[in-house]
Amino acid sequence: MSTSTARRAGPREWGGLAVLSLPTVLLGLDVTVLYLALPSLAEDLRPSGTETLWIMDAYGFLIAGFLITMGTLGDRIGRRRLLMIGAAAFGAVSVVAAFSDSPGLLITARAALGIAGATLMPSTLALIGNMFADARQRSVAIGVWATSFALGMAVGPLVGGAMLARFWWGSAFLLAVPVAVVLLVAAPVLIPEYRAPRSGRFDLLSVVLSLLAILPVIYAVKRFAKEGPDAPTVVAAVVGVVVAVLFVRRQGGLESPLLDVRLFADRTFSAALSILLVGLVGVGGVMLLVTQQLQLVEELPPIEAGGWMGPPALMMFAAAIGAPLVARRVPPGIVVAAALALSAVGYALLTQVNATGGIALVVTGFGLVYLGLGAIAALGTDLVVGAAPPERAGSAAAMSETVQELGLALGVAVLGSLATAVYRGGVDDEIPAGTPAGVAGPAGDSLAGASSVADRLPPGLLDQAKEAATAGLNVATLVAAIGVLALSFLSAAALRHIGAIGGDGPAESETAPARHSGSRV
Template structure:
């Protein structure tokens, strides 16, 4: 074991960044590929509307639940080691998801992928923060890392759509296998190991409390999506809040906490986390609704829908790589506020989309939404990680990824549920009498069910279902626009104290980095 002080990054660090970008590409690809599989998946597995939501966001919720645990675990056993363990697990579970034979089996596989993904995300980001100590280099490296996610999202629809044209829906999950294999081979060659100099004791009680806080809230959100507010939903939410309070109090008393709550005392850290959380809610919901609109309402095949999703993802790519460069001259808070204002315009355009002929408007609107996503993903993440000392990089990275994954999953649950509620209210009473009960239940539950049951319904009825679904999407986008314009103003206010990147020299790490090559 050797102890070295990290200076400016060299060729090996930039090569290591390329390797660390691989799992990030994989995670971005997994998001957009899954949205494209929904029509063929629904036809094969016949999930209910609630099961569709579980399939979509069980992955994100489980990642959010385990990120804190995995971030701290990586600090203790070694971040590179945890990265490689997670990559192997992700590849294996992806094979199980590919061959799922029921909606429940796929939900379970998606949940397991979430646990495996939780090992990848904080490891990659924490290792980047350790490899790039120079502030400007780190900002650019995190921008590259964020663009890798955008690249995965851009490639996912195109590659996934092509695969769906020739293979079954489960084949898209197999894309994870070669990526995991490359990572397992290249990581020991280019990425130095890192473990915190003072590891402390791994507190299993805190792990249990963190899960006890998050999982009841997950149940509450899901129950609300299905049945609306009721006593079990409220009870679950209260239980989650109680365990969250107990968890936070315990962290304040431990020498080596699972989450160092003192990080929240830093105004930059807490403000950037808030922007990431709220900003990702709108993005998560719009991704789900736009992909459904392209396929179910516009009737595009997966390949063509994937190609239309490519330009918005590429705009996110440009924003993620360009915003750190702009922030060298303009304060990050103003950069974030400006791009979120453009995202608001994008949501308004999406709220104007009609039940037919709205593809161009959707692409332009979604592209503006993705501009904001690219900026907050790159700059928000950099602000969170940069506000923490080197030995707390794992905890800070885990918090950054937790709020982003939770925001995406909440967006799917909240905006997806809102759109579904509007659909059901407009379709209620319009299903022809005499329709078999199973067909009526399927058609009245979701647009996916209506499409799957179209052959057993009267002519013209599917057009009514498409109009109802479009109305649901429009309503959800109006809500997202209202929230995003408020977030844009708040970003300029709460981050106004942060100067342009590199305005002041960054202090040397508080402790030397312990690396095992």
């Protein structure tokens, strides 16, 4: 589609973008608010250790598992319709979560929130692709969309901390209700409907196979982060990979597949997905470690730690908005490569953080990491959606979100495990013989564990634990710096065939399927 003939968006579409950004902010907010609510939640509901893990993980498992299904379902029944159904369900189930009186009910509500959340991200992203046909406008719109999630994550500690200071833990879930109401009222006015003109039969077996492929892999990644490569981790990973092969083979033989595997033949689509996956691995692991550094090493309260996360969020916002504007004159491959190189500098700065007063260095380094994230989230997502024909935009958007979820989980597993190994190596030999098991165990496991028994630790051991945790951050970020720098060079090579967006060169993939007009209401 050439930019000379593409219909340019007007005030209605930009107003619709504001509405579509609301659920994205909400999902980002949900990531951080629950961490703040967990202590008071645990005191009230008294979940077991296993129940606590499921309260935290049920949402992520289900949202990752259902993204592809919901993306394709929106293509078939209408993306605005699915968005409104999902928003209504998310608001209603949030009320159930807020007033849960048992761990089991809260786990069930969190799982339902994951399924409802899976309808929101691909629907909003695919609708943006429909509403903004002009390549330049679409890039800016996706940049705004990409920053909305980070904005939610950034304000989560501030908003959540303020609410939890006045109300009970369930109030954190009620933030979803006004967002759902606004979306349900405004969507029919500002957002056009879109559905694929030739949707075909919805294959339920493909849905089952997609779940059996994604969920075991996500479980294996999360378990690896906690337990290492034990038997359940390996079995889950093997099951996921085997079923994934069966899923792909089935999709290739269907006239109306759940996931059009032909999209992967497009080198822009495949390259952009790969960049998003690998780029998010570094961000996922370092985000966890930086949060730990601010709260456990620097001993900042959640609200203050959230305030220090504000500047990096602003840098991400600037990159996500600015990168598409720069890509109007400079090829996206060069923009992405330059942003990733700056990210590598940020990771390198984090290798120099020490355990005594390193807040400014942490924030500066993490800000550069977030700058790279903003650029690849905006441009990478735009390239993925732009490479797909309109009737497959929902499926393409779902793939973009799925690889980002997987990248974040892999980052926590790989870099988190590496940092944990460094921590344990630095603390184990420092624990005096005869230290009670109830103290030695938590202290040797993690800095969070050492902090929980700080009043019973031998003198100086907590300081040693902080130094060991900081050393773990240093080693993990060194690995991330090397990987992201390599990704920078690979990105420039993999995306070199793409010209400036909306310019004289090919604004979209050279091999992308021809775009067709779908059914817009």
